[in-house]
Amino acid sequence: xxxxxxFGKTLREFPKDEVSLNAKLLLxxxxxxxLMAGSYTLLPLGFRVEQKIEDIIREEINSTGANELLMPLxxxxxxxxxxxxWESAKEIMYQLEKDEKEFGLSFTHEEIVTDLIIKHNPxxxxxxxxxxxxxxxxxxxxxxxxxxxxGREFLMKDLYSAHLSEEDMYKYYWEVAxxxxxxxxxxxxxxxxxxxxxxxFTKNYTHEFQVLCEQGExxxxxxxxCDFAQNKEIFSGKSGExxxxxxxxxxxxxxxxxxxxxxxxxxxxxxxxGYKEKLWLASYGIGPTRVMGTIAEIYNDDxxxxxxxxxxxxxxxxxxIDNEEKTISREADKIYERLVAERIEVLYxxxxxxxxxKFKDADLIGIPVRLVVSAKTGNKIEWKLRSxxxxxxxxxxxxxxxxx
RNA sequence: CGGAGUGUAGGUCAUCGGUAGACCGCCGCGUUCGGGACGCGGAAGCAGUGAGUUCAAUUCUCACCACUCCGACCA
Numbered sequence: 001x002x003x004x005x006x007f008g009k010t011l012r013e014f015p016k017d018e019v020s021l022n023a024k025l026l027l028x029x030x031x032x033x034x035l036m037a038g039s040y041t042l043l044p045l046g047f048r049v050e051q052k053i054e055d056i057i058r059e060e061i062n063s064t065g066a067n068e069l070l071m072p073l074x075x076x077x078x079x080x081x082x083x084x085x086w087e088s089a090k091e092i093m094y095q096l097e098k099d100e101k102e103f104g105l106s107f108t109h110e111e112i113v114t115d116l117i118i119k120h121n122p123x124x125x126x127x128x129x130x131x132x133x134x135x136x137x138x139x140x141x142x143x144x145x146x147x148x149x150x151g152r153e154f155l156m157k158d159l160y161s162a163h164l165s166e167e168d169m170y171k172y173y174w175e176v177a178x179x180x181x182x183x184x185x186x187x188x189x190x191x192x193x194x195x196x197x198x199x200x201f202t203k204n205y206t207h208e209f210q211v212l213c214e215q216g217e218x219x220x221x222x223x224x225x226c227d228f229a230q231n232k233e234i235f236s237g238k239s240g241e242x243x244x245x246x247x248x249x250x251x252x253x254x255x256x257x258x259x260x261x262x263x264x265x266x267x268x269x270x271x272x273x274g275y276k277e278k279l280w281l282a283s284y285g286i287g288p289t290r291v292m293g294t295i296a297e298i299y300n301d302d303x304x305x306x307x308x309x310x311x312x313x314x315x316x317x318x319x320x321i322d323n324e325e326k327t328i329s330r331e332a333d334k335i336y337e338r339l340v341a342e343r344i345e346v347l348y349x350x351x352x353x354x355x356x357x358k359f360k361d362a363d364l365i366g367i368p369v370r371l372v373v374s375a376k377t378g379n380k381i382e383w384k385l386r387s388x389x390x391x392x393x394x395x396x397x398x399x400x401x402x403x404x
Numbered sequence: 405c406g407g408a409g410u411g412u413a414g415g416u417c418a419u420c421g422g423u424a425g426a427c428c429g430c431c432g433c434g435u436u437c438g439g440g441a442c443g444c445g446g447a448a449g450c451a452g453u454g455a456g457u458u459c460a461a462u463u464c465u466c467a468c469c470a471c472u473c474c475g476a477c478c479a
Contacts (some may be wrong), residue, residue: 012428012440013416017471028415037471092478108479142405142477156479199478208479217478258479287479321438328437356439363439374438382438 001044001314002336003349003361008033008043010361021215022293023147025305029364031296031313038144038151045365046292048313050155053187053288054134056310057157060183064175066130066159071112073136077102079111083272094138105138110265110283113160114273124164128172132159134288146217148293149257159284162270169280173264176284180209180260187291188299188308189259194220196231202265205234209260209286215297216257225249257294260286305366306386314347315403317367321355321374332373335381335396342400362386371399 008030018024018034026032031046042050058068077095080086086095086104094105106112117129137156144152159176163169177193184191191209198206208231210220221239222229226246237244239253262284270279292311299306309315316339320332329350336348347367349358355374362370363386372382372391380393383402394402 009429011415016416017410019472034471137479139479143473143475145473150478154479261479285479290479319438323437353437354439354441355437356441359439361440372438376438 001347003347004351006030006044006347008045010364018147020145020147020149020297021300022149022296025296025300025364026148026293029305029366032148036152038141039153040148040151040289042289045313049292049295049307049311050288052311052313053291054157056186057183057286057288058134060179060186061132061157061159061176064130064172064179066132066161068133069131070133070135071106071109071116073106073138075104075106075112077104079115080104082274083111083269085111092139092141094140106135107137107139108283108285109133109158109160110269110281111273114162114269114275114279114281117162117279118270118273118275127162127164128168129162130159130172132157132284137287146215146293149215149290149297150217151289154287155289157286157288161282161284163280163282164277166266166280169264169282173262173282176262176282177207180262180284180286183286184209184211184259186310187295188310189291189294191259192220192222192229192256193227194222194229194231194256195234196261197234198263202263202268204264204266206261206263208258209262210256210258211294211298212254213257213294213297214255216255218256218258219253220256221251221253223249224252257290257297259291259294260284300366303360304364307366307368309368312366312368314345314367316344316346316369316371317362317365318346318348318371318373319355319358319362320350321358321372321376322352323375328373328375335371335373338396339400342404344400344403369403 010030011028014024015027018027026046031043033041033043035041077086093107096103122129134155134157136153138153141150141152144150161172189211191211194208194210195205196208198204210218219232220229221235223243223246226243226249228243228245237251239251241251243249243251263282265281265283267278267280269281295311296305299308318336320329322328336346339346366386368386370384370386377393380395381399382391383394383399384391
């Protein structure tokens, strides 16, 4: 992509009405645009990051044997009445009326997926059933905040599984937990599995995937030597005390961001929706847009963003520093075409602007590899990682090799 | 929903009772070219919205709205 054709540009200054680091950086670097509090457009750069995140999730979830589909976001009131959540989730659900008929905007899909499964009239051989989709969630937040981390509207991958026994449900439940660990690891996020309450979803304990981060709105307590971790809402002890599980480690209190969660829902949903047999349901969510915000919050320095290569909008950022005869930019054009031909995702800053401006923007946008073509580089190309200061002069072939 | 703060050009900010200005960005021309270069020219604003005070309101008063932060609530 040529920078001159890229919709959405970088800003010289941070927007003043954002305080949270993720929103400041993403807005300034041209990844997102704000429509209203808690509602953001993903601009082309941001959308590419979101797609990278989706692809990683899709690949791992598919490998657990789940099917991707797409469910509607506008729901009739009646289906929510079956479980009583039209009333109990009133606080969080956008509810609307048109021509004397009431609708809700999707904040989750348990009712819809259960209805779908029941209608499908599955034979016992078809279980477990595992379906998921990526879609928008609408939640009426009393106070949207922290930029892209808590919105009224956000993207979510939600997976649902239905089982004929509790054992089978928990077997898959932990398989998904492992898959989640892999997903977050691939994105550069180190997560802790934290026990928590189920809110409007279930009375069972659930598990949250938390990334330690000072800017997070959750508080968790975890053990420094075993895997014990609980959300503040259910933990009864204090930091510094002995771990109740391993009896050896010490409990540490920390702020964190919840990037995913899994719910062992049990038989309530299928039962209330009129299924004759016992059916165990579980649901599993990851919010790609929140993940993007979390990565922005963690991977940055005073110059801008520093994307892990797995989720970066492009693999390389190509810059040319022109000479008087304009021969350098013609050379850079050719290198750009060759990189594209090699199927490398490249953002090419083809603007006729000063070197300083191009360097600043490259640092701000945070693509992991920067390539420079200039009078100084001769017939080679300068290679620099966004995360390091060192530069090297390499041949085109060597660059392609490293990127692949 | 309670508390605090802020609303002037696409962005950051000036002006402050007499009808709007800078810088950045954008467009054009020229000169530049290794860390946000420079000159000249240009486009861009119902001063958040509404009411009140006044001969006159961006400026003072009130209400509303929006945004940000703290709290309550929450993936």
